[in-house]
Amino acid sequence: MKKIRHSSYWVAIISFLFFYALLDYPTGSALGVAIFFYWLGQFIVSMNDSIPLKALFLMMYALQFLMGPALTYNSFGDFAGIYAMKIDEIEYFSVAISFFLFLQLGFGLFIKNNTLQIDRGKITQWLQQRKKSPYYFIVIGFMAPLLGSLFPSSLNFVFYLFNSFKYIGVFIIISSYDTPKPLTLIMVYGATIISSFFGGLMFHDLLTWLIILGIILAYRYKPRFEIKMIVIVVFAVFASFIQSLKGGLREAAWDNGQEVDLALISETNKSNVEAGGGFFSKVSLGPQIVRINQGWILASTINNVPLNEVHTNGALLSDYLWSAFVPRVFDKEKLNAGDKDIFNKYSGHAIAEGTSMALGLFTDAYVDFGSIGGLVYVFLFGLLYGFIMKQFLVNSKNYPILILFVFLAFIYPIRPDCETQTALGHLIKTCLLLIVVFNSNRKLFKLLPSPL
Numbered sequence: 001m002k003k004i005r006h007s008s009y010w011v012a013i014i015s016f017l018f019f020y021a022l023l024d025y026p027t028g029s030a031l032g033v034a035i036f037f038y039w040l041g042q043f044i045v046s047m048n049d050s051i052p053l054k055a056l057f058l059m060m061y062a063l064q065f066l067m068g069p070a071l072t073y074n075s076f077g078d079f080a081g082i083y084a085m086k087i088d089e090i091e092y093f094s095v096a097i098s099f100f101l102f103l104q105l106g107f108g109l110f111i112k113n114n115t116l117q118i119d120r121g122k123i124t125q126w127l128q129q130r131k132k133s134p135y136y137f138i139v140i141g142f143m144a145p146l147l148g149s150l151f152p153s154s155l156n157f158v159f160y161l162f163n164s165f166k167y168i169g170v171f172i173i174i175s176s177y178d179t180p181k182p183l184t185l186i187m188v189y190g191a192t193i194i195s196s197f198f199g200g201l202m203f204h205d206l207l208t209w210l211i212i213l214g215i216i217l218a219y220r221y222k223p224r225f226e227i228k229m230i231v232i233v234v235f236a237v238f239a240s241f242i243q244s245l246k247g248g249l250r251e252a253a254w255d256n257g258q259e260v261d262l263a264l265i266s267e268t269n270k271s272n273v274e275a276g277g278g279f280f281s282k283v284s285l286g287p288q289i290v291r292i293n294q295g296w297i298l299a300s301t302i303n304n305v306p307l308n309e310v311h312t313n314g315a316l317l318s319d320y321l322w323s324a325f326v327p328r329v330f331d332k333e334k335l336n337a338g339d340k341d342i343f344n345k346y347s348g349h350a351i352a353e354g355t356s357m358a359l360g361l362f363t364d365a366y367v368d369f370g371s372i373g374g375l376v377y378v379f380l381f382g383l384l385y386g387f388i389m390k391q392f393l394v395n396s397k398n399y400p401i402l403i404l405f406v407f408l409a410f411i412y413p414i415r416p417d418c419e420t421q422t423a424l425g426h427l428i429k430t431c432l433l434l435i436v437v438f439n440s441n442r443k444l445f446k447l448l449p450s451p452l
Helices: 002-022 027-046 053-074 089-108 120-129 133-148 153-163 165-175 182-200 204-221 225-255 262-276 282-291 295-304 315-325 340-347 361-395 400-410 420-440
Strands: none
Touching: 002 027, 027 053, 027 089, 027 225, 053 089, 053 204, 053 282, 053 295, 053 361, 053 400, 089 295, 089 361, 120 165, 120 400, 133 153, 133 165, 133 182, 153 165, 153 420, 165 182, 165 204, 165 400, 182 204, 204 225, 225 282, 295 340, 295 361, 315 361, 315 420, 340 361, 361 400, 361 420, 400 420
16 A cells, blocks of 8 residues: 555656646646645556545546646647636646645545455355346347337436446446457457447447446456556547547538448548558647647636626525426426536537536636635545445445446546536436345345355
8 A cells, every 4th residue: 555655656756857847837727736646556556456536536536627727738739629627727826726626625525546456255255145237237138229219218328327237247247257248348348349430420439438348357367567568559549539530420410411331430540640641640649639638627617707697695505406306307497417508507508409528526616605615515426426336336345346336337427527416316316226226136146145
């Protein structure tokens, strides 16, 4: 533990000095970069011994609210366009870093680093008692979209969760001491890649489930640091490649009605490279780096509230809680995902019809309670998220595979670009559904005593 903690501190200190002294970044930006590298270090080093979900969560927030803005302010501002930072650097980082540290503090009261552990022995024992169960999960995952089309749209969320069961099936096999079958892994993730590129051109789920797969594989095989770094670099290039393609593919498919195939993907990539002067040129990478910056929304909102719109003093949070807990069948007028009216009102921007953007947790905290009250807001969210993560660990003593469902519950909350009502609603509804599923099938999910 001390080795992990100290290595992350050194990574943070070196990155701070590099950006502050050599690249001449101001203190706030350099500190934001250092915080990101600290949690990146925690994520990389600790994944061999635990599920680094807390580190992943905070790393993602640091990337999009601290690292992204630092790069936008100091190196890639020319590419910002509508994503420009509307307040000065000192004002922005005084709010963003404070919010981040209070979120981290709330998390830490329940979840320390290396808290979440997979008991591979118990999962293996559970699997030996139910050898075909992982494949049932995979079949349910593939059947869910087909069955979902036969039911009312109000049940879409339930079938979305069942669709994700196919990943849980794969994770059970990998987490046990049994020998994994590569064909099963290729089938599940191959289907996800195909549906992402040739289906709806929605890549967030693909990238997130790839990260989670990497976590599970690292926990099982415990690769050396150098191997993990190579994989992370390859993943970063792949994610950048997807980000560079996404806009062109959507324009061709959605606006021009072209069919997405390998030829269109190749043509779009070729056009991007030629226009940018090479995949790794500043012209090519600049727009992508700017897009990881969620801080522009927080900065725009600080610029707009309370100058043009007053703080809501909890009214926005009340709407989010109502949307999270009340099924739409009881209130058809509750908030929708991607509600552009809220975004436009508080950010001061006017996004077009059909475009979906979210204020996000930090911006919602500021809108509701300002820069001081917002600290309590994000602290309580960190507390809530940490508490729920801890419950997955505690209850996995009797239900060993439950710990693997923590990824399903947090797949939206770990995304800083996700609306608070969507993240909270997904988390609450997932937990409630899992309570129903596990309690109604205790003989299936509970670890049976070993025969004498």
